[in-house]
Amino acid sequence: MHKRWAVGLILISILTTACGGAASVDEYKAAFVYVGPTDDGGWSQAHDVGRQYLVEQTGIQTEYTALVPEDATEFRTVAEAYIEQGYNIIFGTTFGYIDAMAEMAEEYPDVIFLHCSGYLNNDTNFANYFGKMYQPRYLSGLAAGAMTDSNKIGYVAAFPIPEVIRGINAFAAGVNEVNPEATVEVVWTFTWFGPEAETQAANALLEKGADVLAQHQDSTATGLAAEAAGAKWISYNTAYGQNSAPEAFVTAPVWDWGPYYVNIVEQIIDGTFTTESYWGGMETGLVSLYDLSSDVPSDTATLIAEKTEAIIDGSLEVEIVEEEFISNVIGTVNP
């Protein structure tokens, strides 16, 4: 009896694979795990906007969990709950999930793990993706250098990891190009999303005389501090901050994850997915500089427009420096 069943099952599976061809979107469910809340006005919200775009474009079923700490057991609990419910694509969108995702990818070979901002992947079901955010950061540095009167620019930054350091250096290179007198001072907060710590850092920089603030943080706290002090603010991640700090807001290097998410999910469905690292630049639209506010001098705006085109057509390469700070940055990469 058992043998007959087994033969039947094999026949059925052969038939289904034979008739299958390209898989359909119904066979996939995608789960997103975020470190911050989806209304942070920044990093996690940018990913969630991308998720919604993915749903609109492909019709795939998605779900998300917000505020999952960068801790292996927490990520595992959430990811396993999704796998249990039949989710087979897991997006983890913060650096600290890296070890848990690498381990789980081995444990669950049928689930595809996609990790944003990490450096690990495997040959089958674990890939990493990111964008060249340092490109628009360089452009925003041009704006910041032109906007400062005190020649002191403050930079509220999360962790001294390569991603953040190369962003600061690219920004400072932009500042230096239009204003060699100006310095960029960095304060580390050691949190991606920590409005209190971000506010403290921003206020410390303002008290030291900074009149333009930039940030590598997930919330808009720096903008609110700048707004209260009458300073200017280069936001990050999304442009939602212009509503909460309309006077301070100058521009923002922003993410547009939607097209990437659609692309990668379509690749998974039609079987062309590979675990190659993805690192999209401004030419892909994944990263860009948001519209400049009207306060930016028109010659600076023209310069930024020219440089934008140069980066997109490949004639300008923004330098990557992530071992140490360049000379006009005040601070340390080993706090």
Next chain:
Amino acid sequence: MNKYLISKKIVINDLSTFYSFLIGLSIGITIGSIILLVQGQNPIEVFSLMLRLSVGSIKSLSSSLNKATPLILAGLGISIINSVKLWNIGAEGQIFMGGIALNFIYISYQIPNSKLSIILLLLTAFVGGSICILLPALAKVLFGVNEIITTLLFNYIIIGFTVYLVNGPWKDPNSLNFPAATYVGKEVYLPTVFGRLSYGFIICILCTAGVHYLKEKSVFGYELRISGGSALTAIYAGINAKQKAFIALLIGGGLAGLAGGIELLSQTHRVSTGLSQGFGYTAIIVAAITGMRPLGIFLVGSLFGALTIGGTVIQTMGVSSYIADVIQATTLFGALISQFFFTYKIKEVTNDV
């Protein structure tokens, strides 16, 4: 005129704390269901997933019990200290200190990677927790400084110290500047009993039995109660009350330190600021709602572990993390309220009282 008198019941059922937690849980589920319905979600679906993924399989049950382990151990520590009528608010810091002491010994003395080392390392964690409470304990017995304030303040010191270590001397060179210490060797990971259940939970069972015996059956426990009760009685009975309080504080801190050691060797495998997810604070709640009874702490701590996992997994169904928190909080609130009715009785009294 009717007056009401609230008095403590003389006999308290040992299981009453457990029942009250169950009542609290049903209150939490009821209120949670209403919120979920308003949000347009099906409460039956949500809660059945919660049940399935927190206790419904060996894997999930063992995850829940692993989560419960630090809560129970730190709770037992708080309970021992409370038998001399003192409060330990510093379990969070002691958990970190347990992990720090363990890692210090591990990296400084190149401990061989063997099963015996695990026992040595866990003892180190215990000692770390005791060291962490040493100053508050000395300040208490020598100068009468309020231990609630000192143990609480030590949390900030120790967590600051952890941040320093993982950003400075202990920072893992392979972590690309991400603040966390280097992983310990796989050989000193705590082994598992079955599923994911770490031997830490077995240690937890042993400690529960030990603390229960110590508090309820031993002469030492009796002396602790006398010491915490009345200074005069203690003198009369020839008990050195300060010495007993000092020992109770060190054991209590040590148990929280042990929780940190187990968490490190079984879950996080390294020192980072994520070593404790507020376990030391949650343990205070667990100890308080069980009236400091060791068996109650074990039962309620276990349920709490499941509730924590459950609160996380329901978010995967689109329940917002805020609502998951509300459900957890209403459960606690319900448990505290119902605990009141198990512990106290309300009596109507007539005028002649």
